[in-house]
Amino acid sequence: MKKVAVVACGAYMDNGYGCPGEWRCLKAAAMGDGLFEEESSVLAFVKCTCPGRPTVPNIGMAIKALEMKPDAIHLSSCMVNAKPGCPYSTPEEMAKSIEDKTGIKVIMGTHDYK
Numbered sequence: 001m002k003k004v005a006v007v008a009c010g011a012y013m014d015n016g017y018g019c020p021g022e023w024r025c026l027k028a029a030a031m032g033d034g035l036f037e038e039e040s041s042v043l044a045f046v047k048c049t050c051p052g053r054p055t056v057p058n059i060g061m062a063i064k065a066l067e068m069k070p071d072a073i074h075l076s077s078c079m080v081n082a083k084p085g086c087p088y089s090t091p092e093e094m095a096k097s098i099e100d101k102t103g104i105k106v107i108m109g110t111h112d113y114k
């Protein structure tokens with residue numbers, strides 16, 4: 001089983017219907033659905049908050065606290081596919097910042113549930 005971390009858009013989590021109530025990211029991880037290659041254990045779930053400045057340091061702190069490295073970090077589907085998009089950074093910019101900080105591969109998305 002893979003060990004992963006998920007980073008999600010807090011603006012959507014706070015306001016979007018069904019999130020975090022349905023926890024689709026966690027379901028997809030548990031089932032090995034969507035962007036998860038196999039059933040995966042979510043070690044950390046980091047909530048981005050506008051304007052996103054503390055997000056990458058917070059991911060670093062979460063990994064440090066875990067004392068183990070996730071095999072991959074997933075940006076949530078609501079972060080990657082947001083329309084309108086994040087006004088502060090693109091998902092690609094966020095992914096690069098996370099990879100530069102942690103050395104861990106970032107996967108663009110979590111689930112494709114409707």
Ligand code: SF4
Pocket residue numbers: 008009010011012048049050051052079085086087088089
């Ligand atoms: S900075 Fe962007 S990705 Fe982060 S919570 Fe705000 S809108 Fe979402």
